[in-house]
Amino acid sequence: MIRGFGDIYRTLFALELSVMFQYRAAVVIWLLGLVLQPVILMIVWLTVAESKGGAVGDFDAGEIAAYFIAVMLVNHVTFTWHMYEMGWRVRSGFFNSILVQPLHPWHRDVLQNVAYKVLSLGVMLPVAALLAWYFEPTLDPPLWAVLAFFPALILAFLARFFLEWAVALLAFWITDTSGLNELYVAFVVVLTGSMAPLSFMPELLQTLSTWTPFPWMVSFPVELLLSRLTLDEALHGFVMQGLWIVVGFGVVQLAWRRAVSRYSAVGA
Amino acid sequence: MNALRLLAIFFRLGAMNEVQYRVNFWIHLLRSTMELGFALFAVLIIFRHTTHLNGWQPVEMVVLMGVWTLMSGLIGVTVQPSMEKLIEDVREGTLDFTLTKPEESQLLVSISQVRVWRLVDVVLGSMTIVGALWWMERATGGREILGFAMTLAAGSVILYSFWLMLSTMSFWFVRIQNILMIFHSVYDAARWPVTIYPTWMQAILTFIVPVAFAVTVPAGALVGRLSMQWVVGAPALAAVLLVASRRFWRIGLRHYSGASA
Numbered sequence: 001m002i003r004g005f006g007d008i009y010r011t012l013f014a015l016e017l018s019v020m021f022q023y024r025a026a027v028v029i030w031l032l033g034l035v036l037q038p039v040i041l042m043i044v045w046l047t048v049a050e051s052k053g054g055a056v057g058d059f060d061a062g063e064i065a066a067y068f069i070a071v072m073l074v075n076h077v078t079f080t081w082h083m084y085e086m087g088w089r090v091r092s093g094f095f096n097s098i099l100v101q102p103l104h105p106w107h108r109d110v111l112q113n114v115a116y117k118v119l120s121l122g123v124m125l126p127v128a129a130l131l132a133w134y135f136e137p138t139l140d141p142p143l144w145a146v147l148a149f150f151p152a153l154i155l156a157f158l159a160r161f162f163l164e165w166a167v168a169l170l171a172f173w174i175t176d177t178s179g180l181n182e183l184y185v186a187f188v189v190v191l192t193g194s195m196a197p198l199s200f201m202p203e204l205l206q207t208l209s210t211w212t213p214f215p216w217m218v219s220f221p222v223e224l225l226l227s228r229l230t231l232d233e234a235l236h237g238f239v240m241q242g243l244w245i246v247v248g249f250g251v252v253q254l255a256w257r258r259a260v261s262r263y264s265a266v267g268a
Numbered sequence: 269m270n271a272l273r274l275l276a277i278f279f280r281l282g283a284m285n286e287v288q289y290r291v292n293f294w295i296h297l298l299r300s301t302m303e304l305g306f307a308l309f310a311v312l313i314i315f316r317h318t319t320h321l322n323g324w325q326p327v328e329m330v331v332l333m334g335v336w337t338l339m340s341g342l343i344g345v346t347v348q349p350s351m352e353k354l355i356e357d358v359r360e361g362t363l364d365f366t367l368t369k370p371e372e373s374q375l376l377v378s379i380s381q382v383r384v385w386r387l388v389d390v391v392l393g394s395m396t397i398v399g400a401l402w403w404m405e406r407a408t409g410g411r412e413i414l415g416f417a418m419t420l421a422a423g424s425v426i427l428y429s430f431w432l433m434l435s436t437m438s439f440w441f442v443r444i445q446n447i448l449m450i451f452h453s454v455y456d457a458a459r460w461p462v463t464i465y466p467t468w469m470q471a472i473l474t475f476i477v478p479v480a481f482a483v484t485v486p487a488g489a490l491v492g493r494l495s496m497q498w499v500v501g502a503p504a505l506a507a508v509l510l511v512a513s514r515r516f517w518r519i520g521l522r523h524y525s526g527a528s529a
Contacts, residue, residue, distance in 0.1 A: 029446045033453040040457050047464040048318045056317050179299050186306045196313060 012108055016115035027120050034076050035127055041195060042068035042135065057199055062138030063226065069131050070139075070222040071194055076124050077117060077153055078160045078217055082109055083184065086168035087177045095263060106165055106252065113161065141227040148234055152221040155241040160217040162248030169252070172259040187212075193219030213244040274371065275379050278346070282382025296385040300337070300392050307333045307459060322464045323493070327404040329461075332487040334396030336459050339423060339482050341389025347428050349381035351435040355445060358438045363524060374517050378432070397490070408490065415489035415499045422502035423482040429509035430478055436513070436520035451477065458483040481505065 020027060045064050049056045059067065089095045098105045141149075167184055171177050189195050190205075191214035198206050198219055209215050220237040223229050229237070286292065311333060315326045324332070354377045357363040366376050401408050434451070438444040458479035462470050474480040481502055488494035 026446050029449050032450055033456075036453045036457065040460065043464055043466075043469075044314065044321070044460055047322050048314060051318045051320060051322070176295070179295050182299055183302060186302065189306075190309070195310060200313060200317065202316070 013111045016112045020115045020119050028123055031120055031123055038068045038072040059197060062136060065135040066137030066139040066226055067197055069128055069137055070225050071218060073128055074218050074221050078157045080113060080161055080164045082165055082168040083181045086171040090171050141225055145224055145227045149221055149225045152224050156217050156221050159213060159241050159244040159248060162252050163213055166248055166251040166255055169255045169259050172262050192217050216241045216244055271375055278379045279382050283384045286384045293385055297388050300388050304337055304392055322461055324461050327400050328491040330400040331397055331491055334393045335487040336483050337389050338393025341386050341393055342424050343427050344386035346379050346382050347431055349383050350378055351431045353381050354435045355438045412490055412492050416486055418499060419486040419489045419502045422506040423486050425506040426478050426481045426509055429513035432513040433516050436517050439520040439523040455479050
């Protein structure tokens with residue numbers, strides 16, 4: 001008997017959550033990189049601001065602090081790790097056990113992702129509060145920006161998830177994807193605005209970035225929360241997010257069919 | 269002498285293993301170039317907005333990035349992979365095979381793995397440093413070069429002792445691989461001069477995870493922005509840590525019971 005999607009999702013989510021809970025120490029250690037990187041970059045840019053009398057471009061010290069704390073949180077919600085896992089799944093033959101399940105594997109990966117984040121948010125939020133206390137960010141968004149932030153965050157997650165899942169599928173064609181993943185991460189760090197607000201980048205790079213899916217995955221929700229966007233810019237951002245979700249989902253569906261037909265089970 | 273002979277043997281073994289996969293050389297070259305390029309890009313973006321970072325001029329920052337790459341290569345050739353292997357061996361009980369060999373066990377576990385392609389980082393890092401110094405207008409004197417050589421050697425010893433102590437902890441806490449992640453995250457902080465960080469972070473980066481000695485101090489010595497006490501202090505700390513880590517290794521070894529049986 002085929003049960004509803006709701007039931008399947010509930011059961012799988014409980015399962016993934018209990019798996020994650022077993023590795024709670026690892027969950028916390030994983031967070032370290034996610035916390036350290038934005039904090040290091042925040043300090044670098046605060047140092048730059050200090051050398052210039054308190055501001056870089058259109059950001060003063062308090063806004064730099066707010067920007068990177070927000071980047072940390074948005075990155076935490078939107079990041080995925082399936083690129084690193086897919087290669088192993090293919091090489092080890094672990095995919096066999098995924099393929100026999102009567103559900104497209106991305107469903108389960110979404111749930112695993114959400115389970116990890118629900119669990120680790122318990123650490124992430126206190127860390128953010130501590131950073132906010134120490135670095136004194138200035139953050140005073142109007143109500144509409146706060147209300148728009150949460151849907152933007154969810155759309156950013158979906159856009160990034162499908163795009164990175166599509167990138168992960170390259171593991172079916174390329175045996176060692178670690179170099180490729182590194183290249184991808186370099187692009188992500190620069191073009192999502194994780195290294196610096198995009199307005200610090202050269203003009204050409206800023207223009208180019210708007211044609212990629214990256215700014216909509218991190219920079220857009222962050223700038224929305226910092227109320228640096230006009231209503232028009234915000235609406236444009238939502239449209240772009242929607243567009244990239246459709247593109248990402250389409251690529252996943254198309255590539256998946258070809259990937260599975262290429263897959264020859266290894267490891268029995 | 270014996271240590272050098274063993275190192276040469278393991279090196280040859282590692283090289284022979286790796287030349288089977290010659291494509292890996294190109295992949296590694298590409299990745300290292302990419303990573304260095306990315307670091308230099310970050311420096312470029314920062315100096316679009318300022319003339320110095322906490323006193324460090326652009327060229328000096330390039331030297332620092334070069335030292336970072338050089339040091340990760342130096343540690344990555346043998347110490348880091350060997351220590352990762354040690355942690356795995358303790359967990360699986362396969363350390364037995366090492367302990368029954370008629371050589372010093374600390375030496376064996378420290379050089380058991382050799383990743384020759386990591387020498388690419390050593391070469392790329394050195395090229396970056398030489399290039400930056402050549403580009404820098406003021407001449408680098410013998411004093412700076414001597415200070416650099418001393419602090420670089422001290423930095424490598426400090427990192428080695430740190431890795432050994434970390435890995436030795438696996439005799440008590442078997443599941444320790446995740447701790448390696450901590451090191452990788454913290455080593456990223458050393459891409460920037462440690463003086464930019466708040467005091468408490470500087471203390472962590474200097475004495476708890478001593479990456480400051482590995483990168484900022486040698487780079488500072490080379491560009492002549494380091495006082496004498498650091499140039500003398502780094503080798504002294506290195507000596508202390510080397511002795512302490514050896515003691516700790518001995519104590520840890522006594523706790524090893526061989527899980528394989």
